[in-house]
Amino acid sequence: MTKITDLTIAGALDGLAKGSFSARELTQAHLEAMAAARHLNAYITETPEKALTMAEASDQRRRAGKAGAMDGIPLAIKDLFCTEGVPTTAGSHILQGFKPTYESTVSTNLWKAGAVMLGKANLDEFAMGSSNMTSYHGHVANPWKRKGDPSVLVPGGSSGGSAASVAARIAMAATGTDTGGSIRQPAAFCGIVGIKPTYGRCSRWGIVAFASSLDQAGPMTRSVEDAAIMLGAMAGHDPKDSTSVDLPVPDFRAALTGDIRGMKIGIPKEYRVDGMSAEIETLWAQGAEWLKAAGAIPVEISLPHTKYALPTYYIIAPAEASSNLARYDGVRFGLRVPADTLDEMYELTRAAGFGAEVKRRILIGTYVLSAGYYDAYYLRAQRLRSLIARDFTEAFKQVDVILTPATPTAAFAEGENSDDPVAMYLNDVFTVTVNLAGLPGISVPAALSAEGLPLGLQLIGKAFDEATLLRAGQVLEKAAAFTARPEA
Amino acid sequence: MNDVMANDSNLIQGRTGAWEIVLGLEVHAQVISNSKLFSGAATAFGAEPNTQVSLIDAGFPGMLPVINGYCVEQAVRTGLGLNAQINLRSVFDRKNYFYADLPAGYQISQYLQPIVGKGTIILDLPDGRSREVGITRLHLEQDAGKSLHDQHPKKTYVDLNRAGVALMEIVSEPDMRSSEEAAAYLKKLRSILRYLGTCDGNMDEGSFRCDVNVSVRKPGGELGTRCEIKNVNSIRFVQQAIEHEARRQIELVEDGGTVKQETRLFDAGKGITRPMRSKEHAHDYRYFPDPDLLPLELDAKWVESIKATLPELPDVKKARFIKAYGLSAYDAGVLVGERETAAFYESVAKGRDAKLAANWVISELFGVLNKQNKEIGDSPVSAASLGELVDLLADNTLSGRLAKDVFQAMVETGKGARAIVEEKGLRQVTDTGAIEAAIDKVMAEQADKVAEYRSGKDKLLGFFVGQVMKSTGGKANPAMLNELLKKKLAG
Numbered sequence: 001m002t003k004i005t006d007l008t009i010a011g012a013l014d015g016l017a018k019g020s021f022s023a024r025e026l027t028q029a030h031l032e033a034m035a036a037a038r039h040l041n042a043y044i045t046e047t048p049e050k051a052l053t054m055a056e057a058s059d060q061r062r063r064a065g066k067a068g069a070m071d072g073i074p075l076a077i078k079d080l081f082c083t084e085g086v087p088t089t090a091g092s093h094i095l096q097g098f099k100p101t102y103e104s105t106v107s108t109n110l111w112k113a114g115a116v117m118l119g120k121a122n123l124d125e126f127a128m129g130s131s132n133m134t135s136y137h138g139h140v141a142n143p144w145k146r147k148g149d150p151s152v153l154v155p156g157g158s159s160g161g162s163a164a165s166v167a168a169r170i171a172m173a174a175t176g177t178d179t180g181g182s183i184r185q186p187a188a189f190c191g192i193v194g195i196k197p198t199y200g201r202c203s204r205w206g207i208v209a210f211a212s213s214l215d216q217a218g219p220m221t222r223s224v225e226d227a228a229i230m231l232g233a234m235a236g237h238d239p240k241d242s243t244s245v246d247l248p249v250p251d252f253r254a255a256l257t258g259d260i261r262g263m264k265i266g267i268p269k270e271y272r273v274d275g276m277s278a279e280i281e282t283l284w285a286q287g288a289e290w291l292k293a294a295g296a297i298p299v300e301i302s303l304p305h306t307k308y309a310l311p312t313y314y315i316i317a318p319a320e321a322s323s324n325l326a327r328y329d330g331v332r333f334g335l336r337v338p339a340d341t342l343d344e345m346y347e348l349t350r351a352a353g354f355g356a357e358v359k360r361r362i363l364i365g366t367y368v369l370s371a372g373y374y375d376a377y378y379l380r381a382q383r384l385r386s387l388i389a390r391d392f393t394e395a396f397k398q399v400d401v402i403l404t405p406a407t408p409t410a411a412f413a414e415g416e417n418s419d420d421p422v423a424m425y426l427n428d429v430f431t432v433t434v435n436l437a438g439l440p441g442i443s444v445p446a447a448l449s450a451e452g453l454p455l456g457l458q459l460i461g462k463a464f465d466e467a468t469l470l471r472a473g474q475v476l477e478k479a480a481a482f483t484a485r486p487e488a
Numbered sequence: 489m490n491d492v493m494a495n496d497s498n499l500i501q502g503r504t505g506a507w508e509i510v511l512g513l514e515v516h517a518q519v520i521s522n523s524k525l526f527s528g529a530a531t532a533f534g535a536e537p538n539t540q541v542s543l544i545d546a547g548f549p550g551m552l553p554v555i556n557g558y559c560v561e562q563a564v565r566t567g568l569g570l571n572a573q574i575n576l577r578s579v580f581d582r583k584n585y586f587y588a589d590l591p592a593g594y595q596i597s598q599y600l601q602p603i604v605g606k607g608t609i610i611l612d613l614p615d616g617r618s619r620e621v622g623i624t625r626l627h628l629e630q631d632a633g634k635s636l637h638d639q640h641p642k643k644t645y646v647d648l649n650r651a652g653v654a655l656m657e658i659v660s661e662p663d664m665r666s667s668e669e670a671a672a673y674l675k676k677l678r679s680i681l682r683y684l685g686t687c688d689g690n691m692d693e694g695s696f697r698c699d700v701n702v703s704v705r706k707p708g709g710e711l712g713t714r715c716e717i718k719n720v721n722s723i724r725f726v727q728q729a730i731e732h733e734a735r736r737q738i739e740l741v742e743d744g745g746t747v748k749q750e751t752r753l754f755d756a757g758k759g760i761t762r763p764m765r766s767k768e769h770a771h772d773y774r775y776f777p778d779p780d781l782l783p784l785e786l787d788a789k790w791v792e793s794i795k796a797t798l799p800e801l802p803d804v805k806k807a808r809f810i811k812a813y814g815l816s817a818y819d820a821g822v823l824v825g826e827r828e829t830a831a832f833y834e835s836v837a838k839g840r841d842a843k844l845a846a847n848w849v850i851s852e853l854f855g856v857l858n859k860q861n862k863e864i865g866d867s868p869v870s871a872a873s874l875g876e877l878v879d880l881l882a883d884n885t886l887s888g889r890l891a892k893d894v895f896q897a898m899v900e901t902g903k904g905a906r907a908i909v910e911e912k913g914l915r916q917v918t919d920t921g922a923i924e925a926a927i928d929k930v931m932a933e934q935a936d937k938v939a940e941y942r943s944g945k946d947k948l949l950g951f952f953v954g955q956v957m958k959s960t961g962g963k964a965n966p967a968m969l970n971e972l973l974k975k976k977l978a979g
Contacts, residue, residue, distance in 0.1 A: 082550045090549070102543060104550060206550040213779035241552050242781050320779055323582050326593020327547040331646065342588055342644070369584070369774035378776060 004029050005169040009073050009226040012172060016062060016072045023062070023072030026172075027055035027116050030074045034118060034170045037143075042155075042165040044079045044137045045087050046119035054116040061114060070233050071114025076171035078162050079120035080127055081107050081217070082206040086117075090208040091125040091135040091158075094328045094353025096335040104206025105238045106175060106217045113233035118171055122161030125355045126325065127182055127210040130427035132160030133414060134357040142190060142411050143168040143486035147452035151413040156186030156427075162220045163190035167486055173221040173230055177207060179214045180313050181407075181431025184443035187220055188406035188456025191445040191484065193227045193477070194220045196431075198464045199438035200245035201231075203238030209324040211317040212243075214435040224444065224474040228252035231466065247464060255467035256474050261295030263472060266399035270306035273429055276408045280455060283447050284405050287457045290479035291403065291472065299399050303391040306433060308384045313432040314425060315368050315381035321358075322365025328353060360421065389437040396462050401472045404430050406443040406456035430458060440466045442473045446480040454484070498666040499707060502738045508707045509734045510714075511670050511700060512662035515677060516655045517687040518631070518695035519562045525630050525654035526553030526596060533693050537636075537647035545633075545652035547591030552780050555580075559654040560784065561794060562686040563603050563628050566656055568795050569684045570623050572607025576786045578627075584774040589633035589646050597657075599775045602627035603784065609660075609680070610803055611672040612821045621673055622661030631655050650694075656687065662701065662711070667727035674698060674723050675825070679802050683827045691721050698726055702733045704741070712737065713747040717761055720754050729754040733761045805830055813842035822850055828864045835871035840878045848874060852892070856899050869898050876905035885909065887916045887966050917963045920972065923956070926964065927976050930955045941977055952977065 004026055007015065015021055031048045051074060058072040082088045082100035089095045103111070111117070124134040131154040132140040140160040142153040144167070155164040159176030163186035166174050176183035178196035187194025195218045202217040209215060219230035232253065237246040267288055272281070288298045330336035330349030337348035354362070368377035395402065408429055434441040440463070443456040457476060461469030499506040524531060527544035544551040567574050579601040582594040604626035611619050633651035635644050658677065664670050678689035678696060689696045698721075703714035717733060720726045732754075737747050752761040777783075800808075802824045809820035809830075823833045823846065837845035853869060860868075877895060880886040886894060886909065897908045909915060917923060930952060931938050941948045952973055957964055 088549070095549070098549070100549070102548075102550075204550075205552050208549045209780075211779070240554060242554050243779075319776060323584050323594055323774070323776070326584060326586065327549070327591060329586065329588075329593060331588050332546055332591060333548065343586075346586055366774065369776055371772045371774075374774075374776075 003169075005033050005172075007172070008223045009070065009173055009221060009229050010223070012073060013070075013229075016067075023055040023058035023116065024052065026072055027051050027074045027118070030118055030170060030172065033168075037168050037170045040141045040143060040164050040168055040170075041138050042122055042140050042161045042168065042170060043076065043119040044089055044091070044122050044135075044161070047086055047117055050086070051116050051118050054111070058114050058116060068112065068114035068233075069229065070110065072116060073114070074116045074118045074172050075110065076118055076121040076162055076165040076174035077107055078123055078159055078175050078177060080123055080177050080208045081175060082208065083107055083117070083120065086120065088120065088208070089137065090127070091123045091137060092328075092353065092355070092358070093136040094335045094350070095333075096353075098334045100206075102206060105203035105240065106207065106234045108206075109234055109236060110175070110230075115233070121159070121165055121171070121174055124158035124160065124182075125358050126208065126321070127158035127177055127179055127215075128321070128357050128361055129157040130181070130185060130424055131412075131414075132157045132186070134355055136355060139414060140164050144189075144191065144411060144453055145487070149451070153411040153413050153453070154189070156189035156407075156411065158182040158186075159194070159220060160186045163187055163192055163194070166190070166192045166220050166222060173219060173226055175217060175234070176220045177210075177215055177217050178431075178435065179210050179317060180435050181428040183218045183220060184431050184441055184456070184458055185407050185427055187443040188445070188454065189411035191454030191482065191486070192220055192222050193224050193442065193444055193473070194218065195227045195231060195442040195466070195469070195473075196434060196440060197231060197235060197466055198245075198440045199435075200243055201235050201440070201464065201466065203236070203241040203244045205238055205240040205244075209320075211320040212324060213320060214313075214317060216435075224442075224470055224477045225253065225256060227442070227473075228256055228470045231470075245464070250467050252467055252470055255471050257471060258475060258478070259295075260291065260472050260475050263291075263296040263401065263468070264399040265291050265296045265298045265472070266301035266395050266402040267298055268301050268303045268306065268395070268402060268404060270303050271404045271430060273408065275426065276405065277410075277449075279449055280405045280408065283455050283457065284403070287403055287446060287476060290476060294475045294479065296472070298403075301395045301399060301402065303388075303395060303433070305384060305387045305391050309388055309433040309436060310425060310429055312381045312384040312388065313428065313436060314364070315377050316385065316436070318361040318365035319369050319378055320365070322362045322369065325354075325358070325362055357421070385436050388433055392433075392437045392439060392460075400462070400468055402460040404458045404460065406430060406458040410449040410451065410453035410455055434460050439463055440469050442469050444473050444476050444480070445482040446476065447482070448484055454482070498669075500734060500738065503742050506707055507704050507734070507738050509665055509667075509730065510662050510703045510705060510711060511664035511666075511730060512714075513660045513664070513670060513673060513701070514699040515658045515674070516697040516699075517566075517658060517681055517689070519559050519628075519654035519656055520686055520688060521556060521559050521562060521654055523556055524652040525556055525559050525628065527652055529652065531653050533695070535649055537645070537649060539649065541648040541651065545591065545648055547593070553596060553778070555781065555784065556654065559628065560603070560786075562654070563626065563656055564786065564791055564794050565684050565798065566658075566681065566686045567604030567607065567626055568791075568798055569680050569686075569801055570604070570607035570609060570626065570658075572623055572626065573605035574786065574791050575601065575603055575605055576788060576791070577601065578603040578784045580628075580778045580781045580784065581775045582778045585771045587632065588644060589635045589648070589651065591633065591648060591651060595630050595632060596778055596781070597629035598627035601783075609673065609676055611669060611676055612806075613672055614668065616817050619669075621663040621669075624659040624661050626656050626658045629655050629657055662703075667730040670700065670730055671723050671727050674726060676802070679825055683799055683801055691723070694721070697721065700726060700730060702730055702737070703747070704734055704737045712741075713749050715747065715749065715761075716751045717754050718751055718764060725754055725756050728756075728759055729761055732759060736761065799827065813837060813846065815843065815846050819846050819850060826864060832864050832867070832871045836875045836878065838875070840875060841882060844881065845875075845878050848878060848895075852895055868902055869895070873898055873904040880905055880909060884918060884965065885915055889962060889966065890914050890916055893962070914963065916965050917960055918965045918968060920968065923960070923964050923968055923972055924976070926956050926959050927952075927969075927973055930959060931976065938977065942979065949973070949977070
């Protein structure tokens with residue numbers, strides 16, 4: 001018999017509905033698995049008591065016939081989401097001791113749907129990183145290993161703890177946030193599904209901000225169907241977030257018809273980049289074939305400003321971050337290093353509280369916004385951003401979704417890339433455009449590399465058309481029939 | 489900038505000749521609203537520290553601003569009241585700097601695209617002249633909190649009650665040329681804001697704060713380097729600060745020095761300005777559009793609907809008072825200064841001698857209010873009873889002299905004019921017979937004085953008037969008394 005931790009959300013909801021097991025049992029099984037997998041360091045804070053209390057309440061609701069859309073499903077919550085009464089660290093030393101008195105809108109929505117919190121998942125500090133090696137709370141290990149190679153691999157970033165916990169079956173699903181690829185890249189590295197919804201689909205209220213105009217929360221799951229279920233529970237208009245969009249949330253699960261006949265699939269020629277591995281290039285072509293076999297029509301398209309996406313992103317994101325992180329000053333919450341003057345207190349607190357990558361981005365952001373450089377950097381980046389968004393608008397006049405690789409390589413080992421920040425930033429090369437344009441994107445596990453590591457394909461959709469994206473994603477998922485799982 | 493001809497009377501004499509002061513003002517006016525610009529926290533003045541602070545105001549992680557529509561409406565109303573252009577699209581920016589009372593590490597303000605553009609304001613000068621001053625812009629921004637340095641020998645406390653309160657920063661063109669003009673500008677701006685109900689204009693409570701930009705030049709010459717005097721908290725201090733600062737700059741330049749562009753503070757105790765920080769060390773605010781807020785888009789119809797609700801503003805009201813009531817420009821200007829005063833006056837004047845009503849409001853009532861340090865709203869004399877008094881004067885029930893007594897009694901007791909007249913029997917005597925009898929009696933008692941008068945000492949007329957008034961308890965109609973007395977004394 002399959003272990004209940006191996007079930008998908010859809011499968012677990014069936015089992016719970018039939019009474020095959022209780023939410024308490026499901027949660028208990030995950031808590032035990034978590035305890036056995038602490039070497040992954042996927043969680044910063046485990047909340048077993050809270051989990052059991054929530055699970056018991058779920059069982060009561062189900063008995064009373066009042067079960068919600070995700071009732072009893074145990075989740076890991078990225079530690080960038082503020083959770084009431086539970087330490088929230090953003091992976092940083094500077095939030096030492098911070099326990100919010102409030103709950104993020106997305107997690108509130110999930111609890112309203114009946115979900116259960118297992119704990120707070122590890123992440124790159126303030127979501128800045130592609131390897132999960134910038135967390136103050138230590139590296140997260142990817143549960144996957146190369147064939148015959150004991151090296152510890154990175155799970156990707158910044159939602160690396162979330163991805164690792166879902167892949168390792170120590171959470172049935174997890175929340176992530178994606179500013180430049182932070183859901184899709186770790187999903188690809190860990191062999192799971194991750195969707196970054198359209199900007200404005202999910203509320204940002206209560207999520208520690210990295211780059212406000214790019215950040216968006218999304219689900220990380222083990223199937224496209226699960227992603228559809230969970231996105232439906234997370235999404236919705238929130239009057240507390242001015243950028244949240246007042247649109248109805250479609251029934252995403254009902255959109256998974258499997259029928260993509262006649263759907264036009266864009267294949268952007270500019271995504272053949274230097275440094276992309278041959279097997280990823282092959283997989284990309286294979287993906288197009290799979291969709292074609294299901295009745296879709298591949299169309300070559302052009303997104304001419306793609307080459308400017310990374311530099312544009314690495315100006316806008318640090319600019320916003322430098323401002324968003326100014327509030328961590330030691331005055332009202334978190335870490336404070338005492339000093340004789342206010343300025344000195346700021347300096348010592350921020351020097352001690354932020355890690356190297358965060359400092360690097362604050363400095364870049366401060367520089368590109370400063371007088372005399374604003375026009376040369378920030379303003380030009382904003383113009384390029386508009387051009388990148390316009391590329392997509394043009395492309396979507398011809399096609400319904402766009403197919404690209406999710407990452408240029410499979411997961412790498414700890415230490416590889418880490419001495420070269422620019423090489424590290426290249427991990428986001430296929431994903432950042434989507435954030436710059438505010439569009440939805442999904443990463444679906446599609447194959448194993450020669451070394452036995454998962455590889456993902458990405459689909460990009462029209463704004464607020466997650467339904468089509470999920471439908472195509474599920475067709476891809478079925479064709480790939482990715483059933484491998486990590487051994488660790 | 490409007491090129492304003494130097495008015496000779498405004499020039500200051502220095503050692504090397506005449507100098508012209510060039511002034512521009514930046515006013516921070518706190519918006520009247522129940523909640524803050526981007527949060528639902530309350531805005532009442534004088535609450536216990538940190539009792540009106542939301543998580544948004546305190547800059548907690550994950551908090552997001554949501555614009556308060558009423559504050560936007562207030563800014564639009566103000567813009568319309570300043571005859572200014574309303575920008576249907578404006579953008580909120582972040583102004584980044586570190587300070588303990590600025591919780592998020594940035595202030596949300598408007599920079600390149602403010603909600604209100606160019607407008608004008610008409611100054612009423614003490615000599616009766618009027619002149620126009622340009623408004624450069626009005627933008628909305630959050631207030632910062634307050635650092636309390638005097639509560640503990642080594643610690644600074646922070647009160648965030650004010651953090652996030654909506655301010656309108658109203659920036660003038662450098663169109664003013666004297667401290668009197670600056671004072672007139674502040675008075676007029678405050679009057680307009682109060683009429684509109686968008687700012688209470690209270691300088692004591694900090695809801696109307698002023699920064700003054702001062703430079704000097706030879707009349708009509710190139711603009712000089714300006715210094716900014718921060719946060720001057722009364723109109724009188726603004727004038728003193730300008731006078732001192734202009735004098736300082738002139739002396740500096742005449743001694744061969746140059747004016748440094750810097751921010752200065754006014755020391756009210758010593759009546760001088762001193763440097764706060766120089767612009768070279770000023771912050772680089774790293775402005776950029778706030779990504780948490782969408783650009784503010786206004787509907788032209790909505791703006792029109794606000795325009796339709798604007799009250800009659802001071803300039804229009806003043807013109808109407810001059811025309812309808814035949815008042816002097818000065819009197820009309822005084823009466824329209826406050827909306828409540830104008831309403832009070834109109835209620836007194838309605839159906840009566842408007843000029844007489846104006847005199848009573850301006851000289852008598854304002855005198856009492858000034859002495860008692862009261863606003864028109866707390867006036868001990870109601871408009872209705874002051875109106876009664878004017879009626880009693882008009883129908884000759886009271887003489888001017890008696891009326892002053894009655895008015896005094898009204899101030900003291902709060903009773904109506906008629907009631908006091910009845911109670912004290914202060915009705916003026918207009919009966920010729922009665923007055924003649926009183927005159928006869930006085931003349932009989934003062935036969936020697938009558939003789940002196942008749943022998944040419946006609947200055948004694950005043951003495952007889954006084955005696956007769958005394959004997960009638962002050963109630964004799966003065967004009968009749970004078971006439972009859974002269975006739976009788978003439979024999």
